[in-house]
Amino acid sequence: MSAPHDDDAVQALYASLTNSVRRLVDVTIRSQADLDGIASAKAKIDAAADELGSSMIPGSFGVQLDPSGSPRAWGNAVIGLRNALAPPLVVHRESDGSVWAEVTLGAAYEGPPGHVHGGICALLLDHVLGATAHKPGRPAFTGTLTLRYESGTRLGPVRAEAHVDRIAGVKTFSVGHLSTSDGVTVRAEGVFIHPRTT
Amino acid sequence: MSAPHDDDAVQALYASLTNSVRRLVDVTIRSQADLDGIASAKAKIDAAADELGSSMIPGSFGVQLDPSGSPRAWGNAVIGLRNALAPPLVVHRESDGSVWAEVTLGAAYEGPPGHVHGGICALLLDHVLGATAHKPGRPAFTGTLTLRYESGTRLGPVRAEAHVDRIAGVKTFSVGHLSTSDGVTVRAEGVFIHPRTT
Numbered sequence: 001m002s003a004p005h006d007d008d009a010v011q012a013l014y015a016s017l018t019n020s021v022r023r024l025v026d027v028t029i030r031s032q033a034d035l036d037g038i039a040s041a042k043a044k045i046d047a048a049a050d051e052l053g054s055s056m057i058p059g060s061f062g063v064q065l066d067p068s069g070s071p072r073a074w075g076n077a078v079i080g081l082r083n084a085l086a087p088p089l090v091v092h093r094e095s096d097g098s099v100w101a102e103v104t105l106g107a108a109y110e111g112p113p114g115h116v117h118g119g120i121c122a123l124l125l126d127h128v129l130g131a132t133a134h135k136p137g138r139p140a141f142t143g144t145l146t147l148r149y150e151s152g153t154r155l156g157p158v159r160a161e162a163h164v165d166r167i168a169g170v171k172t173f174s175v176g177h178l179s180t181s182d183g184v185t186v187r188a189e190g191v192f193i194h195p196r197t198t
Numbered sequence: 199m200s201a202p203h204d205d206d207a208v209q210a211l212y213a214s215l216t217n218s219v220r221r222l223v224d225v226t227i228r229s230q231a232d233l234d235g236i237a238s239a240k241a242k243i244d245a246a247a248d249e250l251g252s253s254m255i256p257g258s259f260g261v262q263l264d265p266s267g268s269p270r271a272w273g274n275a276v277i278g279l280r281n282a283l284a285p286p287l288v289v290h291r292e293s294d295g296s297v298w299a300e301v302t303l304g305a306a307y308e309g310p311p312g313h314v315h316g317g318i319c320a321l322l323l324d325h326v327l328g329a330t331a332h333k334p335g336r337p338a339f340t341g342t343l344t345l346r347y348e349s350g351t352r353l354g355p356v357r358a359e360a361h362v363d364r365i366a367g368v369k370t371f372s373v374g375h376l377s378t379s380d381g382v383t384v385r386a387e388g389v390f391i392h393p394r395t396t
Contacts, residue, residue, distance in 0.1 A: 016240065017240045028216055041250045042214065042215045044345055045242070052231050059312070077318055083308075117324075122343060145344070146344045148343055
């Protein structure tokens with residue numbers, strides 16, 4: 001097999017593993033299994049973690065390069081292919097520079113009953129607003145972020161979108177919002193900064 | 199056994215299960231197991247999820263009452279005892295109304311390499327600022343939240359703290375910050391609103 005093919009297969013296996021962990025996170029919250037069932041499931045989870053943990057990278061995933069030399073943020077808390085905390089968000093870029101993502105948020109993202117935690121709304125908006133400022137090999141860091149919550153964001157399908165309002169030197173000013181079938185729920189403005197390369 | 203004792207035992211078992219899932223999330227990101235090891239671990243995880251998922255509450259956890267009638271937010275994305283996405287944060291309240299929490303954030307909370315995702319900083323600050331406004335049986339919802347990122351927040355031990363700046367009618371104005379051994383990394387201001395009970 002060619003190396004790219006191998007890499008695709010490895011990527012698919014990691015994606016499949018992480019999706020299994022995402023499902024486990026959800027059922028851990030919602031399970032009504034009896035105590036014996038919980039203890040039995042926990043033993044299987046510990047055995048799986050021992051198996052996966054027999055060899056690990058130290059620290060965190062960081063950004064690694066794929067076989068073609070492109071950066072790969074598989075550990076990222078919002079988009080990470082191998083991070084079960086990440087929904088994961090798949091960020092689409094339009095030719096005009098705007099970005100959007102659609103995702104379904106389940107029980108793990110809850111704050112007020114039946115609704116997305118306000119801080120999870122902030123997490124998604126930080127990421128999509130920041131994505132408007134990112135350039136290949138030149139990441140942008142959040143400078144300021146302002147969120148206005150207009151109504152509760154119900155758990156279920158959510159859309160996040162953002163675009164650049166203006167650029168001034170190293171600063172990119174971005175705006176965006178979250179919406180559901182109820183309409184816009186949270187609006188955001190952010191300033192993202194490209195570190196000067198000295 | 200008395201009912202309170204049973205409840206303590208059940209709570210400890212759920213906490214233990216969820217901690218096992220948190221460890222699994224971490225090793226899923228960092229594992230260097232070979233493909234056979236990953237496939238074997240995935241089979242165990244799927245079996246555990248099947249076992250836990252054989253009986254589930256519909257939808258999300260919401261807020262349920264414990265045997266003494268106190269609300270229990272075990273599914274919450276920041277503090278939930280049964281939510282493996284939650285670090286979980288344990289929020290301490292001082293007699294002057296200020297709140298604080300200390301937590302260690304690992305690989306699952308990463309954004310920039312070696313650093314906490316800016317949106318995770320927002321998630322934690324939204325929660326602790328909001329906690330200053332919460333009253334028993336009278337939750338507060340985020341109205342606005344403004345974050346100023348002063349430096350990167352390194353993965354590892356993080357402290358979040360907040361206090362009420364002023365109250366005006368249904369609005370509580372709160373301020374707070376995140377800090378690490380590097381000092382203050384993110385500052386936040388928020389307005390939290392108690393819905394009028396009509």
